[in-house]
Amino acid sequence: MTRWKIIVEYEGGGFVGWQRQANGFSVQEALESAITGFSGEQITLYGAGRTDSGVHALAQAAHFDLEKETDADTVRDALNHHLQTKSASVLEAVAMSEDFHARFSATRRSYLYRILNRRAPGALERGRVWHVARPLDATAMHSAAQNLVGNHDFSTFRALRCQAKSPVKTLDQLNVARIGDEIHITAQARSFLHNQIRIFAGTLKLVGEMAWREERVRTALAAKDRSAGGPTAPPEGLYLTRVDY
């Protein structure tokens, strides 16, 4: 038996999210079917991050166990061959030791949230960015974001349906920068709460358009109450960009 790690890119609009669900086609189901199609084995795939419907991944990590003896290039190419959707693609396969776990061994997850910040909506980037027409001040957003970095109770920035045992997490980095017509919010932590980055984005957008002062972000964090935070930004701006082990 070999434990395989795979790195997967996907376009979130084509799926109900990472996790297998009764009500639609998930990335997990697409990949599990491809693995079974290739190997004939019934397997379970474990992902590093359970992205929501519409959320994209440049490099999601996942693992599964295979009895079949094969090599890494064959795993990658065969999975791409057997995938019944072009909205996902396996970038890499790596043989791991048996104690590797895509979810529990991860030491850092990195995300990018893209805002298209110009008057005209996006034609080429439609479904890949959050379009905000009003001009945003990226410097004010970055400054406000620094109040969120560190070890905090993030109850304000957590979906009500979040299943994590504790709302306390350590946020390593939260940076905001303007790149042409886009605002890029990048976030890094060992792990995140459900919708945490999308609520960060929705809140920082209020700072960027001067509806909120930086002070109010501190107050919101201290409130430990979802209703004190900004709205949840739409999923299509969010990308899982990297998982470190």
Next chain:
Amino acid sequence: MTRWKIIVEYEGGGFVGWQRQANGFSVQEALESAITGFSGEQITLYGAGRTDSGVHALAQAAHFDLEKETDADTVRDALNHHLQTKSASVLEAVAMSEDFHARFSATRRSYLYRILNRRAPGALERGRVWHVARPLDATAMHSAAQNLVGNHDFSTFRALRCQAKSPVKTLDQLNVARIGDEIHITAQARSFLHNQIRIFAGTLKLVGEMAWREERVRTALAAKDRSAGGPTAPPEGLYLTRVDY
């Protein structure tokens, strides 16, 4: 009457191309309908470049005349409001003098051709790049491309159905560079022949995978015969990026 220049972004997969046709929805038709919807006037829209079906634009330029008195911000916002597709977006509107012509006044057109050059197909960039799995040598491609720069008879790099009177054009720049997993071919000239950049891309790809030596590109150009050139690369990798006046 005011002559308006508009700058338009579009996702080429949503259209039969720039030019109005009986057999499908063109960018020209989409925009002309939006202009009429906004103004009530029957107008003709003139584009700087007649991109083919599937070819994208980051900044196509076009012009039309309007009796209605209005301002640039209103033109841009009203056209985006009246556009019946989200595959196109008007980035900017500018009032011009009456002797401006989007097609004939253009002094330079810039294009980008994107090749995704990695083993795995693109999920996020599907329909936006040409996927070439075999590794390409961008340095060899760039070197070969330099043989095409300058004033030449480009009959080898011209679609058989090209309607230009003369196959002689001056190519100002043709550069090839690797950017991560992508090969970017950028081309600049006052004007191009039909499919010229896509045939450049299809030919340079042969050089990149070592099927052709640089020498053969020179021979092909000198042959002045379409059958001496490489294949026409697919439309989805091509972007009209800029028009200068």
